[in-house]
Amino acid sequence: MHRWLSGIAGLVGVVVFLLTIAYGPAGSPTPTALVGMSPAAAQTPTAAPGEPFYLKAIDHDKAKRGGTLRLAAHGPPSMFDIYASGTIANVGAQAPMYDLLVRMDPRDPKLPIIPSLATSWTISADGMTYTFQLRKGVKFHDGTDFTADDVKATFDRIVFPPPGLISLRILPIKETGARDRYTVVMKLSEPRDSYTFLASLAGGWNVITSKKALDKYKGDLRQVDNFPGTGPFMYKTRTTESWEMVRNPNYWNPHVPYVDRIIQVWLKAWTPELAAALLGNQVDWAMWLDPSAYQKVKATANMSGLIWQAPNLAAWIGFNNEREPFNNVRVRRALHLALDQDAIGKIVQQFDPTVQLTDHLPPPYGKGYEDLIKEHPYAAATREKAIAEAKRLMADAGYANGISKTFNFVVRESPQNRQLAAYAQAEWERLLGVKTQLEVVQVSTMVDRQVAGTFDIISHAACLGGADLSATIRSCYSINKATGKKADSNFTNFRNSEFDKVLDRFSVEVDLQRKIQLGRQLNQILNAEVPATALLSSGRAYGWHNYVKGLPTVGGNSDYNTYQWDFVWLDK
Amino acid sequence: MRTYIGRRLLLVVPTLLGVSMIIFVAMRLLPGDPLVAVFGLEGARRLTPAQRANLEEALGLRDPLVVQYGKWLRDIGTGQFGKSLLRGDSVTQFVLRRGPITLEIAMLATVISWVVGFPVGIVSAVRPRSWLDHAGVTFSTLFVAIPGFWLGLVAVLALILWFDYKAPILPVHPWENPSMNLQMVAGPALVLGLGFGGFVSRMVRSSLLEVMQEDYVRTARAKGVREQLVVVRHALRNAMLPVVTWSGLFLGVALGGSVAVEKAFGVPGLGLTMIDAILDRDLPVVQNLVLLYTVVFVVINLITDLSYAWLDPRIRYD
């Protein structure tokens, strides 16, 4: 008898303990309005003549000096050649040690272009030649002087990488020349509107290093974690866990930086460890928070958070447009309509609070979330119509009773992709009789599959953006002009000659209104052809403690452009 | 005895070779492009076939398999334990930085298992079929059945929801900041320790029960020795033998098998490093860390076998 009693008592105790765990936070946060990149006119600095522009913190007069800023960084980088990198692991970690030629103002959500190593610039009448005046008296951390030769060497490395080395930047520069010691002339290979071109120059990977270093290492900086820069911080130490940098006492901008040290701690995106480090006060600032962490940050009294949308192109599930039956636009449209696109956004929002439904191209070329939601309202009536339309399209294509073959659905490993793919799979089978088999792969396998085209459906191959939207669109949906084959990130094998022609005109259009028209045309073609579905934009969810001052509270902190940390101070 | 030791030591060599072969083959079977680890998805996509061939050549991935295996063994022999593809840090740095934490967890877990298991087992054995015994048996069967990582998940959830508390995340060694270090290792150590504690208590109970029926214990009781003394002096010492040797084994197992618990708590130990490396296809790290774990396991097994044979001369088996 005793045996049963004590056994039951034990079990009851355990069950009571488990059941008294409180309900977890429900629902998911709504992302703030999209902050895209507006093609505003380039801003020539309005500082007094003879006085170059110096960046200062937002409330510079109240700013305190000193202290250590601890940042959560997604990393570490696997190699240090920032020109060959496409990841935040490089640009986030290394940027504080360097400067750019021109820069986006990190304090202003509209991201106007401000001078950095270039103090002013003029543009020729035809928009094809840019002349930059460089700052005088700047020194690299190793003591050498900064001159136009260094700018030329850097951009030659970027635009014309030596054989055997790669560069991931697509800059429309035909030639960079050093007219004299402090003047650089860039000739474009094709027309660009000025903001787009300057914004692409201001991309965070285009850090300026010395000709001496590039010559010494023959352009291969993969193993060099400390190649010289002119930046506000200098290399101190790097361990398996973190990277430490100290203030540059001889920085050319006498007002900055405010803090003495920055320590970047390697923490992976969306992991509980990242959130715990921020909330547990082991780091002062973090990005890539998961939704529950972001909510907790917003709910915590002395912490702030913000969401920013990245200028990536939205397409999370791609069809292999070259394979049967996905080469039939009716089938693609049917599969697209069968999925509740807004629901998809809400599924993924449970893991990444920045995700939401979007159009193929960002506004003003495509529609924003508020407009889209009126077309795909999250209500039963519209879903029924969409599903009926999808079934009709499948019947038209000859698949009224579904398809007997089971398709291969390659899914990139991540919690959100797993859920998204399971949802798509279930709905396609239930509504249209299209069967798929999920294959979850690591990122390293994605490349093989995507390049070789050995998949029927793929998620999420990603199409990352940058300042130059036309280059991104070309990379995602067009052909590589040099080889004539599909472009690097064209994971759907989409080919449409009309699209290519419009894209060519869009890239070189300098008039804003005409550019918007052409962009809208591109968006319409994509909406009609549906090379991919699950159109979701994503961004970053940031969080920081309120003693970190100088950060903009709306937008700003944009895509890899501002991580020099020179305009931030600690109120401690 | 000496031949036994000699034989056992000699057998370690082919065992380790076999282990290394299995690891190597498994690693080569792993699908995935190691260059993605180096350049990222976008970068790896942009590589031309010629660049790819050059880079793979430089990483030694184009050599015939036998050559790659030989190079790996040679590197280990000369103390070069490779560099991570993903992180540019060497495996040695990982082991030095994160190894002590995993080791600490394993040792603390073993101590906790004794502290919990022995009293429960002893009480169960000296008061058989009482409610204490039943409670003890319930405790041990329960904790043997609960997966450590789930207990960890529940503990983390409870701590966050009730106490708004999350343990420190960055590796902190006990000589750097003892209180933070303790906070970090307490959770995994407790979970592992309780699990093994259940096992220990069962073993203590059953071997005590058996020993207490032996003749010499009956003699001691007949002589009028106090029950407590009987238990502690005579019975316990003999009953401890299997438990102590099992604990040695557990130490080795905790080092390797605690990977899931480390992941559940997010503790930055070697286990978590290894999981991440396997999932990221970071070949050099996986190869060398898994080999390290199995070497430690083999060594501990060896010591356990030898000490068992030494302590109990009846055991000499081949």
Next chain:
Amino acid sequence: MADQLGGRVAPRRAPDFPREDASPVGAGRDARAAGTPLRIDRTWLRRFARRYPSPAVAGIVALLLILLGLLAPWVSPADPLRPNVLARAQVPSWQHWLGTDFIGRDVLSRIIHGAKWSMFVAVTSVLLGTTVGAVWAVASAFFGGTFDLLGQRLVEVLLSFPPILLALLLASALGGSTWTVILSIAATRVAYGTRIIRSQALAVKEMQYVEAARGLGSSSWRIIFWHIAPQCIGPYLVLITTSLGIAIVLEATLGFLGAGIPPPTPTWGNMLGDAASMLIPQWHLVVFPGAAIVIAVLAFNQFGDGLRDALDPRLRGTNL
């Protein structure tokens, strides 16, 4: 905890004469008289239930779980794969007794189907691994010589891996699918089976009646099939039942780490892995799959322990 130790066979005494009535699958004289080597004994079951009530109850629970898994499509209240995004991540309610997951699938249905998958993977992998190990062990013991020597070295190698590490390595290398998970877990069971069965088979080999049979001119196969194998059934059964709990935990761990059966298949480990991906997991997604694991492992462990005590207490301490 149960998954990592075991296989360290260290008999405290030399093996005794094996008890011929020690198995529900009757062996020995009665069996040969009946013309078959094996025969199920109902009275044995009744005696077992009376002497070991708690393991008997556990055995019934285990059987119920297996039944639940087999009948899953009929028993579960909803389709475990059907998403309902409007009702995602809900805590337990009257419509969904255990709540819903990230895309609105019913957790109770997923746990019931999870029973099916977890049982299937556990039973198949344990049967596969233990049988391969047992066959290898009998052959090794019987034929001896270099085959035995080399075989035992391979067993040593396999035993040098902490089981979860071996399973994780194999599952990642072979890619994620049901059969690779089964193979990976089976691989960890082979070595444990071999050790124990081999020592049993060796003991039987030295028995007088086997020598007599050999003297009478029985072929090797007859000796193995009629004499050695039946005596190994007992330890084999014990191994299987005690390994089931370990296999369930191994599968759950693989699923939790992301190397298990791919989505959308509901297994208890997968569900825990999905739940653990954010800072503050949903409590109902953590508690219920885990409780299912605990109940299943408890049931199989208790039953296995009882069976082992009944059949051959000497096996205690060998496989947890």
